Amino acid sequence: MKITRAEVAHVAHLARLTFGEEEMDKFTSQLNDILLYMEKLNSVDTTGVEPMTHATVLHNAFREDAVKPSLSNEQSLANAPDPRGEFFRVPKVIE
Amino acid sequence: MEFEPVIGLEVHAQLRSDSKIFCSCSTQFGAGPNTHTCPVCLGMPGVLPILNRKVVEFTIKMALATHCRINRENSFARKNYFYPDLPKGYQISQYAYPLAEAGGIEVEGDENRKCIGITRIHMEEDAGKLIHDEHFPASYVDLNRTGVPLIEIVSEPDIRSAEEAAAYLRRIHEILVYLEICDGNMEEGSFRCDANVSLRPRGQEEFGTRAELKNMNSFRNVQRALEYEIKRQQYVLEAGGEVIQETRLWDDAQGVTISMRGKEEAHDYRYFPDPDLVTIVISDAWIEEIRGTMPELPLEKRERFLRDYQIPPYDAGVLTASRALADYYEEVVRLCGQPKVASNWVMGDILRFLKEDKRDIRDCPIPAASLAEMIRLIEDGAISGKMAKEVSEEMYRTGKPPQTVITEKGLVQITDAGALAAVIAEIMAANPTQLAQYRGGKDKLFGFFVGQVMKATQGKANPQLINDLLKKMLP
């Protein structure tokens, strides 16, 4: 096993997802297949290879420090599932 | 056993750019909720960040001022976590490749000046604000602050006491404000500080377990929180206990730090390079161009004041507390040529007036030129020091130049020796008894005659001239 059910549960929590029992079994098994397939990368010698994290070699893309109009409060909240007054409302944060 | 505190500080300073770090929304404080917001800082689907050049320049300035190595190639990463004040579900920050590393600043330490190392300075975006409802199980999100540029300045664990921590913070604050890259306003959150504290037996090399302190929003609170925490850890250790690695919040009202244990989850931020932003490459030419715009920093200025103006260290410290005050002082000296006298007036009356009105030196109604002119008038004997007090007050109240005030108040000093001699002669004639006693050896009565002359001239006579004439005429 590359990944256990408990590990999937932990990662799901990090990603703010939940799964039912059956779903969890299916996912864990599918993820194992995928992670096993990825093992083939271990046979590649990458000593001294700089990771390629961007598909471009560009650098220094800047904008000048100029203020442009923002959205209005109404526009900012237009898509909000639970707008209250001038704010986005969310359920209480349990700490 | 004697313990030694080991302290490292993390300062978050908001940069004073006009627009946010990755979009064109205003950074101004105090706007209506969710009005300085656009698709980019609201984290809407499909939008992309573009880095504000000024943020990079400001960070380079701070790196130069704190003697850091500037990484010629640096880049942004994503710090992933969920919270309603973080609309994208990740914060764009620098992680593996910060802009600056390995610097340090000098501070007045417990015994003498010492260097506190700076581990790194990196750029990142601020989060929004969450307001908790006291009556309903809900919170309200305002995303105006989201994307306001921050730099995080991380110190080495070089600090050994609460006082030293406060001194370090004041210096960092002073430099940021001098560079005009941060307004330094702690109430509005423009300058925030977290601390890592641990204790170790004196002489031991390795560090003890540390606690992270948060929620200290003034220099004073940082010092108080550290003092408390050092004592707390000392009691724990002396009782044979163990310090737990945890985050503790400073409770200002109770004056204690409180454990967040159980309330914070084990974070796994899954940092990785942000594919939407490209590498920042900083050339030598760019650094030199920025170096050319750097102001003189507080410590250098202080040393120059001591050297050039021959004023006491205390004066130099007070006068260089802000760039504007130092500039004001220097202008007065340039125009009147009397560094110590100028220092006395600026530190005395001017700062007192401003403090009473809670005004900044930049809003001082007395222009430097007026103060310099007044000092020259004293030097020339046109007004007395006592008159000058009255003049400066009036100048502060009305903003008028000293000559106008003097004329309007009729404060011109009598410097005509002939006229004054006539007054003295009258007084001698009117007080034969005292004159006889003085001439008989009662030297103390000299003061009596000075007083009489001042009274007769309503205080306008030049005191030096009175002295000279009396010494000539009385015997």
Next chain:
Amino acid sequence: MELYSLTIHELQEKLRAGEVTAAEILASVYQRIDRVEDKVHAYITLMRESAQAQAAAADAAIRSGDIRALTGIPIALKDIYCVQGFTTTCGSRILHNFVPPYDATVVAKLRDAGAVFTGKANMDEFAMGSSTETSYFGDTRNPWDLTRIPGGSSGGSAAAVAADECIAALGSDTGGSIRQPAALCGVVGLKPTYGRVSRFGLVAFASSLDQIGPFTKDVEDCAILMNVIAGYDPRESTSVNLEVPDYRSFLSRGIAGLRIGIPREYFIAGIDPEILTSVRQAIGTLEKAGAKCVDISLPHTEYCLAVYYIVAPAEASSNLARYDGVKYGFRSEEGRDLLDMYKRSRSAGFGDEVKKRIIIGTYVLSSGYYDAYYKKASQVRALIRRDFDEAFQKCDLIATPTSPTAAFHIGEKTDDPMQMYLSDIFTISANMAGIPGISIPCGFTGDGLPIGLQFLGGHFQEGTLIQAAAAYEKTAGMAALMARQKQAKMNF
């Protein structure tokens, strides 16, 4: 000949000559939509009314002599681009009601060029899929065989072009999402060089791989669309500020003298023999027309899929964190507290494939696994790019099959993710390296399903791809073959 079955350049001639109006073209396209959309289901949202207004505006512009690159041409947009004022779902429940207050840069460019938007095309949820079966809004059918998938993730765009429900369409390609459905639906699909077409307003899947490109009925239309959408955008940091050539100027340059690389790693067992035969024949045709074929090797090809299924989910897990039920989109009303609301909204808002990839992505970035997966994959990615750099020393472009199989049946691979992922085995490498790729029809299987030929080029060599594709299309007589096949097979 119905107007809806024509190409952009054919319609432009008629518009310029005053033979037809934009309103008539749109009416024809909508007449086709009304007839076949029930069967094909290429669209998530139709924009009939606004399209009519755009067509009317196009006719007014034509009357005043203002004819632009796409004036009056009905184009379908994959539902992954933000269009101001129109729901943009990305095929997901979590964005089912999201109305963006901004246009994607490509949308703005098409608008400026006078295009008419027919609607938002169906797609795999968040572009994660190779069959358009993961869409929250139901699957799209392949117009050549309604029991089969159109490919994915831009299956709606490809099917809409193939079924004449629009004249052309835009899609996006993260691992083959333009080229594979183009191949499976018998249309032309181009994925440009990373940085060539702005991603601003494209709902992100994997930011370092995503690229926007056209679906068209022929290569000339592809060049016309590329002329409009390519170019620098100051709103994207990875946009490249490089002059855009006139892609139409490549159309008639012929293929003589071009060196075509044939990578041995792309002609292997496991490919449908009919496809292998068809692609080899196409290469033979190119040789006869004067191209010179050279054997090349891309030694890290076998690792592309593994790299892709680490890098893409890693970036996606972060890109999709913003869908949290706070600012827009779906929120579960059952959340008792914040954490519960997050979990319920995301679990009910995302489909299985998306959740699976978020989990993979979160896992490969998590503490203790980053180096073994994400970093390792990024290093191998660098080697894949190096393979191409070396190959392009020996050839001007590379020819391969687009997909190892023709269109498969609905549901055939949904339970076996690895089989599904293998659909992209020949297309993923271009996204890894950031190079352009085009898929053009090169024949049909015995079942009458289209087969795609893929050309890959060096960075910013879209012109060379268009040159080769146009030459092949002409030499092989594809237009006539396509028309015959369509008449025979697409009889609905």
